[in-house]
Amino acid sequence: MNHLPLTRREFIRGAGGLGFLAFSGVAPAFLARGAMAQTPAPERDRSILVIIQLAGGNDGLNTVIPFTNDRYYNLRPTLGLKNGLLNLNDNLALHPACKELHQLYGDGKLSIIQNVGYPNPNRSHFRSTEIWETASDADTFKREGWLGRYFDNECAGNPEADSIDADPTAIHVGDMIPQTYLSEQSHSLFGMNYKGRFDRGDDPADLAYEKLLQADHIEGNASYLQHTMMNTLVTERRVEKIIASYKAQSSYPGTKLAQSLKRVAALIHADLETRVYFVSQSGYDTHSNQLHNQERLLTELSAGMSAFQKDLNAHKKDDQVLTMTFSEFGRRPAENGSGGTDHGTAAPLFVMGSKVEGGLLGQAPELVTDVKKDLNYSTDFRGVYSSVLDKWLEADSSKILGEKFEHVPFV
Amino acid sequence: MSQTTPPTPLTFAVEDAWKPLPGGFWRIEEAQHFLRRVGFSASPEAVTAALRTSPKGYLQEAFQPGAKMQKTEALSEFEATLHERYQHIYKEVEDEEEKRQLRQEIQREENELFRSFAMDWFYYARQPEHSAREKFVVFLQDVFVVEQNKVKDTPLLFSMQQTLREGISQNYPELCKKVSREPAMVRYLDLIQNTSRKPNENFAREFFELFTLGEGNYTENDIKEASRAFTGYRIKERYEFFQQKNLHDKDPKTVFGETGNWDGDEVIDITFKQPAAKTFIIRELIKFYLTEEEVPEPYIEALGEQWADHGFSLSYLIETFFQSRLFFHPAYRGNMVKSPIHFYLGLCQDLRLDVAPFEARVLRSMATMGQAFYNPPNVRGWLYGEHWINSTTISARRQLVDYLFASLNEKKLNGNEQRDLEAARKADRGDFLVTKERLQKVLSLAPDDLATHFTTYFITAPSRTTYLEALQSILGDTQDEGAAKRVRYAIIALLQSPAYNLC
Numbered sequence: 081m082n083h084l085p086l087t088r089r090e091f092i093r094g095a096g097g098l099g100f101l102a103f104s105g106v107a108p109a110f111l112a113r114g115a116m117a118q119t120p121a122p123e124r125d126r127s128i129l130v131i132i133q134l135a136g137g138n139d140g141l142n143t144v145i146p147f148t149n150d151r152y153y154n155l156r157p158t159l160g161l162k163n164g165l166l167n168l169n170d171n172l173a174l175h176p177a178c179k180e181l182h183q184l185y186g187d188g189k190l191s192i193i194q195n196v197g198y199p200n201p202n203r204s205h206f207r208s209t210e211i212w213e214t215a216s217d218a219d220t221f222k223r224e225g226w227l228g229r230y231f232d233n234e235c236a237g238n239p240e241a242d243s244i245d246a247d248p249t250a251i252h253v254g255d256m257i258p259q260t261y262l263s264e265q266s267h268s269l270f271g272m273n274y275k276g277r278f279d280r281g282d283d284p285a286d287l288a289y290e291k292l293l294q295a296d297h298i299e300g301n302a303s304y305l306q307h308t309m310m311n312t313l314v315t316e317r318r319v320e321k322i323i324a325s326y327k328a329q330s331s332y333p334g335t336k337l338a339q340s341l342k343r344v345a346a347l348i349h350a351d352l353e354t355r356v357y358f359v360s361q362s363g364y365d366t367h368s369n370q371l372h373n374q375e376r377l378l379t380e381l382s383a384g385m386s387a388f389q390k391d392l393n394a395h396k397k398d399d400q401v402l403t404m405t406f407s408e409f410g411r412r413p414a415e416n417g418s419g420g421t422d423h424g425t426a427a428p429l430f431v432m433g434s435k436v437e438g439g440l441l442g443q444a445p446e447l448v449t450d451v452k453k454d455l456n457y458s459t460d461f462r463g464v465y466s467s468v469l470d471k472w473l474e475a476d477s478s479k480i481l482g483e484k485f486e487h488v489p490f491v
Numbered sequence: 492m493s494q495t496t497p498p499t500p501l502t503f504a505v506e507d508a509w510k511p512l513p514g515g516f517w518r519i520e521e522a523q524h525f526l527r528r529v530g531f532s533a534s535p536e537a538v539t540a541a542l543r544t545s546p547k548g549y550l551q552e553a554f555q556p557g558a559k560m561q562k563t564e565a566l567s568e569f570e571a572t573l574h575e576r577y578q579h580i581y582k583e584v585e586d587e588e589e590k591r592q593l594r595q596e597i598q599r600e601e602n603e604l605f606r607s608f609a610m611d612w613f614y615y616a617r618q619p620e621h622s623a624r625e626k627f628v629v630f631l632q633d634v635f636v637v638e639q640n641k642v643k644d645t646p647l648l649f650s651m652q653q654t655l656r657e658g659i660s661q662n663y664p665e666l667c668k669k670v671s672r673e674p675a676m677v678r679y680l681d682l683i684q685n686t687s688r689k690p691n692e693n694f695a696r697e698f699f700e701l702f703t704l705g706e707g708n709y710t711e712n713d714i715k716e717a718s719r720a721f722t723g724y725r726i727k728e729r730y731e732f733f734q735q736k737n738l739h740d741k742d743p744k745t746v747f748g749e750t751g752n753w754d755g756d757e758v759i760d761i762t763f764k765q766p767a768a769k770t771f772i773i774r775e776l777i778k779f780y781l782t783e784e785e786v787p788e789p790y791i792e793a794l795g796e797q798w799a800d801h802g803f804s805l806s807y808l809i810e811t812f813f814q815s816r817l818f819f820h821p822a823y824r825g826n827m828v829k830s831p832i833h834f835y836l837g838l839c840q841d842l843r844l845d846v847a848p849f850e851a852r853v854l855r856s857m858a859t860m861g862q863a864f865y866n867p868p869n870v871r872g873w874l875y876g877e878h879w880i881n882s883t884t885i886s887a888r889r890q891l892v893d894y895l896f897a898s899l900n901e902k903k904l905n906g907n908e909q910r911d912l913e914a915a916r917k918a919d920r921g922d923f924l925v926t927k928e929r930l931q932k933v934l935s936l937a938p939d940d941l942a943t944h945f946t947t948y949f950i951t952a953p954s955r956t957t958y959l960e961a962l963q964s965i966l967g968d969t970q971d972e973g974a975a976k977r978v979r980y981a982i983i984a985l986l987q988s989p990a991y992n993l994c
Contacts, residue, residue: 206640210869223869248882255859257883262868271883284976288965288984289889296957297989300826301783304877305989312882367591417588 127472130344130357130388130403131227131260132337134381136365137205139374140410140427140445140455144192145173151447155414159370159421168192168440177378180386181430188438189389190430191490193464195445197426197457201409205365205423208408213259215462215481226465227356228263229480230473235267247353248315253340258358270315270354274340277320322350329394330387337361338384345391348401355473364407368418381405385432398434402472402491405430406461414451426457429464431490441488463488497784497822505789508817509797516819517545520952524824527951527994528780529553529813530622531833532840535948537619546814553623554809556660560615562649566604570646573597574728604645606850609864612652613846613853617836624659627809629832630779631655632865633872634702634772635670637679639865646730647675648865663772663803664763667702668756671721672732680870682724687740692718697870699762705774708767709747716744721755763803769795776812782823783876790817825951827994828879831860834888837994838895838986839923841949847923848915849908852894859887880992892986896925896979930978938966941978945985954990 145161146152148171153160164176174182174192184190200218202208211218215226224232227250235249248270252258261269290313297306326346332338340359347354361381366373385403392398410427426445443458463485466477471491478484496502512521522541526533529550541549580593616625632655639648651673658666670676671694677683680694695718699709723739726732744753749761762768770791777786794811801807812818829837835857839846847853857863861884867873904912915923933941942962946955965981968974985991 204641206638221870223871252883255883255887257861257881259868266877266881269881269883271881271886285893285980285983288977288980289987291961291965292958292984292988292990295961298826298953301828301877301993302826302954302989305828305880305992308880308882309885309989312885315882316886416591418591 125400126353126355127474128348128355128357128401129468129473130341130359130401132381132385132403132405133258133358133360134364134377134405134407135209135360135362136407137208137409137411137423138364138377138407138427139366139370139421140195140424141413142370142374143175143178143378144168144194144428144444145175146171146444146447147173149447151449152413154449155447155451157415158419159415172440172444175374175378177375178382181382181432184386184389184432185438189434189436190432191436191438192428192430192440193459193488193490194428194440194442195426195455195458196429196442196461196464197410197455198460198462199457201425201454201457203409203423203425205408210259212406212408212461214262215465223262224264225258225260225262226480227260228267230356230469230475231261231267232263232265233479234473234475246311249354250356250358251344251347251352251354252358253343254360258360260358261356268311270312270319272316272319272343274336274343274359276323276343277316319347322346326350328387328391330390332387332391333380333383335380335384337380338387341384341388342391345388345395345397348392348397349395366411366420367416367422368420370415370420385430389432393434402431402433402435402468404432404464404468410455413445413447413453413455425454429461431464433491436490441490459488460485464490467491495820495822497782497786498790498817498820499787500789503817503820505793508790509794509811509815511814512546512816512819514545517542520824521819523951524819525549525813527837528818528827530619530626531616531837532619532622534841534843547810550623550810550813553620554627554659554806556657558621558624558656559653560612560656563604563607563611566608566646566649569600569604570730573646574730577729598643601643601645605639605648605865606854608645608649609854610846610850612864613836616832617839617846619840622836622840624656626833627659628652628655629830630776631658631666633779633867633875634775635676636701636867636870636872637675637865638867638869642675642679644675644678644729647673647678650730651675658805659809660806661804663805663808664759666805667698667759670702671698671755671759672724674726674730674732677724677726677732682721683726685718685722685724686738687719687722688738690715690718690722690740694718694721695758698759701871703759703762703771704765704767705771708765708771713746716746717758719744720746720753720758724755768803769799773798773808773812776808778875780812781818782826786817825953825990825993828876829992829994830873830875830879831857831862831884831888833994834860834992835891838892842895842925843921844895844925845915845921845923847894848911848920850911851907856887856891856894860884860891861887888992889987892983894924896983898927899924927975930982931975933978934969934974936969938963938969941966941969942981945982949985950988950990951993954993958985958988958990 141152142159142161145165147165161175165173166176166178166182167173168185181190185192198211198218202211202218213225214222216222231249246268249267250261251270251272252261253272253274255271255273257269257271293306293310297303323343323346326349328342328345332342337359344357344359361377363373363377388403389398392401406429407427409424411421411424413424416422445455445458462481466481466485467487467490469475469477469480470487519538519542522538523533525546526537526541576597580590584590584593615621635655637648637651642648654669654673658669680697681691682694685691685694692714695714699714700706719740723735725735741752743750746753746758746761747765751757753761773791773794797811798808854864861879862873936944942959945962946958950958962981962985965984966977
């Protein structure tokens with residue numbers, strides 16, 4: 081038997097595990113440590129955070145629409161939305177494409193935090209994304225992502241993280257690690273493709289690779305690489321197996337976002353110890369042809385998020401999961417000449433889950449008539465983060481963010 | 492398996508550490524270690540050639556001053572006309588929509604030029620005679636970080652890189668002064684906004700922390716005062732640096748206890764009088780080229796003194812460091828994680844392949860392995876060592892190896908790729924994938940010899956013995972039917988293994 085074990089149980093007790101240990105004669109130090117460690121009781125009730133990045137800068141004013149404000153229609157003679165609006169209250173409505181989100185809002189499972197941003201906003205995609213992902217001020221530079229600092233603070237020194245099939249600290253969908261996860265120490269991060277990977281379990285090329293991995297490696301980086309490579313193989317196989325046998329309880333659209341969320345749901349359902357997931361939807365940089373593009377994107381977002389929530393509800397996992405969106409900036413209040421909007425400042429964000437308070441939170445943006453003016457944020461995004469950290473992940477936000485920010489009462 | 496104990500002053504005298512390796516010790520294993528660390532690979536031919544000279548001879552040849560990477564005509568023309576084009580947009584075009592389109596056109600061109608620049612650099616650095624110097628350029632780029640994402644101006648990035656390339660044969664304080672005048676840096680660290688009325692401390696802080704002294708070796712007050720000395724740095728017509736006198740702060744400043752009407756260059760000179768300046772870059776050099784583990788302070792201090800006595804000459808530092816007994820110490824061999832750039836260019840050299848002509852594929856692959864060209868995650872640069880390694884980057888490295896052994900299906904190429912391929916053929920570029928015919932050649936060897944051949948060729952000494960047995964069992968009988976396939980699997984597995992990811 082020379083296959084790598086698929087699960088912890090198989091590894092420690094099963095034939096696969098024994099065969100595996102026997103193969104090289106002497107188990108490398110980290111494997112021995114992992115094998116001796118007791119299997120911890122799975123923590124089924126830990127809270128989980130799912131982040132959805134809306135990359136490109138989602139236009140906030142056409143997401144939550146101030147339909148009683150003349151200024152809105154003056155600033156947006158062609159882009160101003162009038163028909164099919166989904167009312168949130170007497171003055172504000174959701175984009176017509178957000179039907180499912182509107183339903184969730186009605187059920188009290190969706191909070192909409194209005195006009196979120198930060199002082200001295202930066203309008204570069206790159207820099208503003210960095211500010212959101214590292215939770216820095218506009219004029220300071222932080223090197224770790226806000227969740228990376230959370231991992232450093234909360235997940236360090238955990239011996240379990242060393243064992244061969246410990247669950248990843250955080251998972252992302254996509255082939256690049258989000259900056260949000262960058263940290264001082266190394267943590268076990270796992271990235272997956274939204275389409276999954278063809279299981280190459282008995283591919284001779286893979287078997288050759290496994291054989292070499294099982295050779296004895298010297299202490300230091302060789303052993304570290306061996307560890308990480310085995311971990312990746314084992315995790316990849318477990319993850320694909322879990323996902324392949326997962327029975328979703330709602331119908332997910334075929335979009336990349338929805339399929340990514342379906343994979344996340346499968347892993348949550350399998351009680352992985354992972355507490356943070358990151359998925360991304362891109363295309364929000366609507367400098368032109370915004371009416372069509374944003375409608376398509378919000379349709380995907382709304383349908384994807386709602387399928388995810390329904391699925392979690394059906395599997396009774398909804399109490400455990402909080403889903404939050406963010407985008408690097410909103411867009412200019414005044415439309416441009418090509419049927420689009422340019423880079424702006426603050427915008428609303430969504431927080432979804434059975435445990436959220438629901439409703440509209442924060443102040444709606446103030447619109448002025450000057451077409452050159454931008455929106456002034458009313459809620460600092462780090463207030464949103466600090467609520468997530470303190471109230472949901474039960475961490476210490478002031479340690480992670482470097483200072484205290486006022487909570488936003490959505491949890 | 493135990494590893495050789497790292498040297499300490501008790502077992503390895505400080506006064507011997509930086510002396511050149513005695514001639515009798517310049518053998519195959521030493522040459523392999525040297526070539527893989529100074530450059531990207533150690534092919535048998537390169538080892539033989541290196542052994543015919545000495546480390547010193549090799550370094551003098553490899554780091555000869557005067558190197559230049561050719562600037563393409565397209566880039567020169569873009570640079571020569573960009574200022575005028577912007578003048579035209581802002582002064583002559585009135586229609587907002589037209590302005591936007593012209594600006595977008597410039598951005599599109601700029602982005603294309605950047606991608607070509609990246610590819611040109613990979614081709615250039617892949618040539619073995621350039622590899623050592625270009626690796627050192629990468630080292631300096633990780634000290635003097637600028638990010639394409641923020642600077643977004645290919646001519647400036649090109650110029651910055653050339654300054655670093657030339658800087659290798661200068662002294663370090665001189666290079667610091669040149670870098671402080673590079674428009675890419677002036678923009679990246681906001682020097683352009685640093686005026687006597689409204690000082691911006693970004694440059695001064697990073698100058699102390701990341702270029703010269705390291706954290707803890709300066710005060711907030713030193714930063715405040717130093718930033719006043721770097722005022723008035725401007726750029727005209729996009730590409731030309733100049734100092735604007737009326738924006739410069741002419742009042743006295745006190746930096747590290749010295750008071751005077753300092754300008755930026757004088758602050759740089761004062762900085763190099765600080766003890767920490769003697770050792771800071773040496774620590775960085777050790778991290779990049781030797782080991783992530785702590786090296787005992789006395790060694791570092793000793794080299795720092797020598798380097799300062801030689802006027803902070805980078806050539807002196809390079810010659811001393813790479814020939815030294817400490818550099819060749821067995822404890823430091825075979826335990827460094829290759830960076831993605833090293834991994835890719837090393838693969839090309841080891842497999843005698845050219846860089847693949849597919850721009851999107853190559854650049855994407857570098858990004859997923861965690862080292863997008865000229866785009867480090869932040870001002871601190873890449874962290875190196877075990878930070879390169881996680882499930883995502885491991886998969887990306889494996890995919891790259893798989894790709895190099897896949898066959899090219901020309902019908903499946905998209906339009907851009909077909910264009911790239913045609914251009915590469917016209918330019919007479921070499922193979923960029925390993926063909927079946929080439930693998931066939933090694934089958935004349937017996938499995939034991941073949942396994943020995945592979946391990947000697949591709950991986951470092953400490954891992955060889957344990958890999959031999961596993962490789963032999965993968966290879967089986969080299970004469971039977973499926974042998975060609977098994978050789979392919981074995982070599983792919985070896986190039987994906989922990990040992991090949993180390994140097």
